[in-house]
Amino acid sequence: MxxxxxxxxxxxLIVLALVVLAPFLLNPFPxxxxxxxxxxxxxxxMQRFVIFGIFAMGFxxxxxxxxxxxxxxxxxxxxxxxxxxxxxxxxTVNVVPAIIASVAVAGVFSLLIGYICLRRSGIYFSILTxxxxxxxxxxxxxxxxxxxxxxxxxxxxxxxxxxxGSSAVDGTIPxxxxxxxxxxxxxxxxxxGWKFTFNFGYYLCAVIMLIAFYISIxxxxxxxxxxxxxxxxxxxxxxxxxxxxxxxxLAAFVISGMYAGLAGGLMVAVDPLxxxxxxxxxxxxxxxxxTILGGAGTLVGPLLGAGVIKYFENIFSRLNxxxxxxMFSGLPDGLQSAMVTVAQMxxxxxxxxxxGVMFMAVVIxxxxxxxxxxxxxxxxxxxxxxxxxxxxxxPAASAAE
Amino acid sequence: xxxxxxxxxxxxxxGLKALNEIxxxxxxxxxxxxxxxxxxxxxxxxxxxxxxxxxxTGEVNFDDQPLLNxxxxxxxxxxxxxxxxxxxxxxELSLLDNVMIPTFAKRDGSFVLNGWGRMDRExxxxxQAEHVLEDVGxxxxxxxxxxxxxxxxxxxxxxxxxxxxxPRLLLLDEPTAGMSRAxxxxxxxxxxxxxxxxxxKIVIEHDMHVVFSLAxxxxxxxxxxxxxxxxxxxxxxxxxxxxxxxxxxxx
Numbered sequence: 001m002x003x004x005x006x007x008x009x010x011x012x013l014i015v016l017a018l019v020v021l022a023p024f025l026l027n028p029f030p031x032x033x034x035x036x037x038x039x040x041x042x043x044x045x046m047q048r049f050v051i052f053g054i055f056a057m058g059f060x061x062x063x064x065x066x067x068x069x070x071x072x073x074x075x076x077x078x079x080x081x082x083x084x085x086x087x088x089x090x091x092t093v094n095v096v097p098a099i100i101a102s103v104a105v106a107g108v109f110s111l112l113i114g115y116i117c118l119r120r121s122g123i124y125f126s127i128l129t130x131x132x133x134x135x136x137x138x139x140x141x142x143x144x145x146x147x148x149x150x151x152x153x154x155x156x157x158x159x160x161x162x163x164x165g166s167s168a169v170d171g172t173i174p175x176x177x178x179x180x181x182x183x184x185x186x187x188x189x190x191x192x193g194w195k196f197t198f199n200f201g202y203y204l205c206a207v208i209m210l211i212a213f214y215i216s217i218x219x220x221x222x223x224x225x226x227x228x229x230x231x232x233x234x235x236x237x238x239x240x241x242x243x244x245x246x247x248x249x250l251a252a253f254v255i256s257g258m259y260a261g262l263a264g265g266l267m268v269a270v271d272p273l274x275x276x277x278x279x280x281x282x283x284x285x286x287x288x289x290x291t292i293l294g295g296a297g298t299l300v301g302p303l304l305g306a307g308v309i310k311y312f313e314n315i316f317s318r319l320n321x322x323x324x325x326x327m328f329s330g331l332p333d334g335l336q337s338a339m340v341t342v343a344q345m346x347x348x349x350x351x352x353x354x355x356g357v358m359f360m361a362v363v364i365x366x367x368x369x370x371x372x373x374x375x376x377x378x379x380x381x382x383x384x385x386x387x388x389x390x391x392x393x394x395p396a397a398s399a400a401e
Numbered sequence: 402x403x404x405x406x407x408x409x410x411x412x413x414x415x416g417l418k419a420l421n422e423i424x425x426x427x428x429x430x431x432x433x434x435x436x437x438x439x440x441x442x443x444x445x446x447x448x449x450x451x452x453x454x455x456x457x458t459g460e461v462n463f464d465d466q467p468l469l470n471x472x473x474x475x476x477x478x479x480x481x482x483x484x485x486x487x488x489x490x491x492x493e494l495s496l497l498d499n500v501m502i503p504t505f506a507k508r509d510g511s512f513v514l515n516g517w518g519r520m521d522r523e524x525x526x527x528x529q530a531e532h533v534l535e536d537v538g539x540x541x542x543x544x545x546x547x548x549x550x551x552x553x554x555x556x557x558x559x560x561x562x563x564x565x566x567x568p569r570l571l572l573l574d575e576p577t578a579g580m581s582r583a584x585x586x587x588x589x590x591x592x593x594x595x596x597x598x599x600x601x602k603i604v605i606e607h608d609m610h611v612v613f614s615l616a617x618x619x620x621x622x623x624x625x626x627x628x629x630x631x632x633x634x635x636x637x638x639x640x641x642x643x644x645x646x647x648x649x650x651x652x
Contacts, residue, residue, distance in 0.1 A: 224516035242477035242506035
């Protein structure tokens with residue numbers, strides 16, 4: 001289907017099913033239960049899952065395939081955000097021109113930065129990209145204040161021209177929309193103790209994420225993708241085999257910059273505010289973590305990594321001592337307070353500790369990330385069923401690969 | 402007709418004369434061996450042919466076009482392919498991909514953005530790659546990673562990566578070093594077979610068995626200079642060669 005092999009089509013359909021059903025899957029606990037605090041099915045967080053999924057997916061095209069570790073990808077996300085908000089200030093609050101502008105501007109910007117940074121490889125390349133990103137951050141904060149609104153962040157105002165739309169509706173700033181459907185619109189569905197939220201902004205982001213995922217699969221399976229893997233493997237051989245590795249790497253850099261710009265554009269599409277902190281180096285580091293945690297060089301890895309990190313950032317960081325006391329209330333007094341003291345280090349502000357421990361465990365035990373973990377588990381099951389049903393199941397399992 | 406002409410090539414590394422007034426003519430369709438003791442400048446000479454090293458003075462012409470000051474990939478696109486002393490392959494890729502990539506280079510040139518095609522649907526490239534893998538006897542391992550191969554097989558893979566491009570000039574830097582006698586003989590047979598396709602070859606080799614079973618002309622290098630040149634029979638008996646290369650021992 002769509003020019004994909006059967007295996008890739010299955011993968012695409014699984015991801016499609018997951019994002020369509022996300023409002024259910026992420027809200028497994030009834031509203032009034034104690035576990036409801038682990039529900040992640042609210043619009044804001046679901047949007048972040050898919051937007052950062054796009055960001056990490058694009059980063060993976062560069063890092064996963066060519067091995068070039070960019071430490072400044074957040075700059076492209078930030079630039080995309082600013083371009084998007086400007087489109088909404090100047091043209092219309094329809095998100096389509098904003099998203100297109102985000103991708104285009106980030107593409108041009110990454111072409112410029114990539115052209116310079118790709119003159120070096122390895123650690124020097126990483127440092128150059130980091131330097132450029134920090135420079136962009138500093139510029140956005142200081143000299144470029146007329147364009148970026150500096151510390152306050154760039155936002156919509158009643159005085160914006162919006163020549164294709166209207167500056168104000170009923171005396172307020174109009175809501176960002178997709179041909180009339182507001183991003184914040186949606187509906188809720190209460191069933192029994194459960195409440196599911198379907199948000200239009202989320203579904204728009206999800207559709208764009210699926211398209212981005214499809215493009216990423218095509219790139220992975222294409223001759224271009226093979227060239228990028230060859231860049232990672234042996235540039236010397238590429239050169240002596242008649243291929244110029246530079247333009248291939250630059251193309252990968254620009255494509256991943258455009259993915260980052262797309263993510264930035266979607267961020268402002270659902271919430272029209274762009275701040276310089278989006279370009280800070282920690283944001284660049286985060287996408288590296290997402291990609292490695294999920295599995296660099298794999299198709300779904302970056303999506304999983306983005307999901308896990310955003311989940312921890314939003315859910316674990318909200319837990320506090322009272323929550324923990326409640327959770328461990330079944331235990332004897334002394335044990336309860338001991339457990340709470342230990343667990344407290346890992347929640348609230350300490351969620352970064354959880355992330356750090358998890359990241360270390362993955363890098364040491366599962367260099368291929370969550371995807372490798374999944375493959376190993378699947379391998380165990382296959383072997384188990386293979387021995388139980390003695391032979392008959394084993395060929396079928398290997399054929400399914 | 403001479404396909405490769407080298408004129409007055411010089412290269413100094415500090416005070417060391419790595420190449421000293423080298424003149425060389427390689428006839429089209431022949432196998433030209435370059436032999437000499439370690440440090441004679443054989444690999445340095447090959448490096449100047451593929452764009453890895455720029456000599457201080459001199460000229461190298463391939464098919465009447467200058468080779469010097471070109472990028473390695475440009476030289477390859479002109480029809481020169483090199484097999485290295487330590488195999489240079491794409492270790493993390495499958496054997497099939499390893500051979501398909503040079504085939505794409507031959508078909509599409511040094512850069513083309515084919516991000517929408519599919520590796521398994523590029524049938525013409527696939528067929529050529531499969532065919533060459535069969536030629537070198539690696540077809541059964543086509544889906545394995547190149548890093549999993551033995552050293553000898555890696556060399557054969559690298560040779561396949563050059564052969565698939567049907568180069569006009571093939572540079573072989575010690576193609577049998579570190580191989581068992583059986584593997585060496587297989588490689589000689591393979592090189593003889595591809596010789597029938599009219600590919601000109603320059604071979605650097607220490608193994609005299611290989612040199613004398615393949616070469617039609619031999620240049621002997623010592624201390625950066627070509628000291629003797631001639632047909633294998635002339636070289637065998639030349640006292641200068643025995644002095645420089647073998648310290649007087651008989652071949």
